[in-house]
Amino acid sequence: MESTINLLHHKEIAIVGAGPGGLTLARLLQLKGAKVKVYERDHSQEARVQGAIVDLHFDSGLKVLKAANLMDAFKASYIPGADNYRMLDQAGNMLLDEHIQKTTVGFDSEQFRPEIDRGVLRDLLIDALLPGTVVWDSQFVEMAEHNNRWSIKFKNGSIATADLVIxxxxxxxxxxxxxxxxxxxxxxATIIQGDIDNPEQDCAEMYALVNNANLIGMGIGKTIAVQPRANRGLTFYAASLYPENWVSTSGIDFGNADDVYNYLIKYYRGWNPLFFTLFKACKQFIPRPLDYFPLDQKWETKRNLTLIGDAAHLMPPSGEGVNTAMLDALDLSICLTNGEYADLPTAMSAFEQQMLARATTLGAEALDGIQDFAAPTQESIRKLLKLLSQDYD
Structure with a gap:
């Protein structure tokens, strides 16, 4: 507690965004006695579906949950078996089925990457915070600094003040x-995301094929990935390489489910029609161009303001996004409370150097892998099969 007093005593901390990174940071700082509020644009905790499952890694997400004293809660909430992969070719032939592989990998193994529903993870983190920590219906508009304190204005007209903003x-x-x-x-690369709330009824054969695992179908130049949700729904991602600004220039009305469906069945012509049942069952599609921040980015450290997670170092999906955001939260909490730094600017600078160095490495790996995922070749499919099978050789 001595180190907390040095830098955070009498300090009010505002975290903008109630995703895994922001909520994890709030939890870690509250464990150190800090005064924290989390401001979130959603109107309530139940305002929207948070997405599909996310896997947490031994040296990042799981490590952070252990530091936050939340491993027991996680073990009670994760989805056993959902870390398995089922890989198909475009004809629907099963290339890999980890459900039938024999493995003893568990929480004591660095190879274990247990999956949890994003909404369940969010709820778990919120439940660990002091009552009233999350301030809902707080969509950020602008802020200004006065006498080393931030005045933060939200769309609903409310104003908050803080000594430190993340x-x-x-x-x-x-x-x-x-x-x-x-x-x-x-x-x-761009992905077209779809969510299916009642797949047991609307695409029963595909639901059975997913079988509570990560299912990925790969053909030359395009991919379809499907993940389960804790509420028995499915989320899928149709990925490929597209020109920049394709979403706005394609002529597709992404607000019209039939329009998107008609595009997808043409684009995936030659694939097993079973995949098309996903498109037919989906009532709303979301196009997501995959952007990233330059790997060599740097900025001048601010004494009382910083970023974590995708706000700081967006990169293409690689399985590291949530894990890295949570690791950012841990590193920032340590820099602010371990007593090694004389003042906030020094602590913030140390954190940002560490964060950006890690993001450069992980971002390069993500960029190397995005084309293999979104536009596979025979060679990249072979490499992925080998990678997913290596634990069983």
Missing amino acids: GAEGYRSKIRSYVTDIEAVYSG
């Missing part, structure tokens, strides 16, 4: 513009 509101972060003017770059 932007944790994802890749569309508005806090980021107060830290740097470095903008995102397009990776070349």
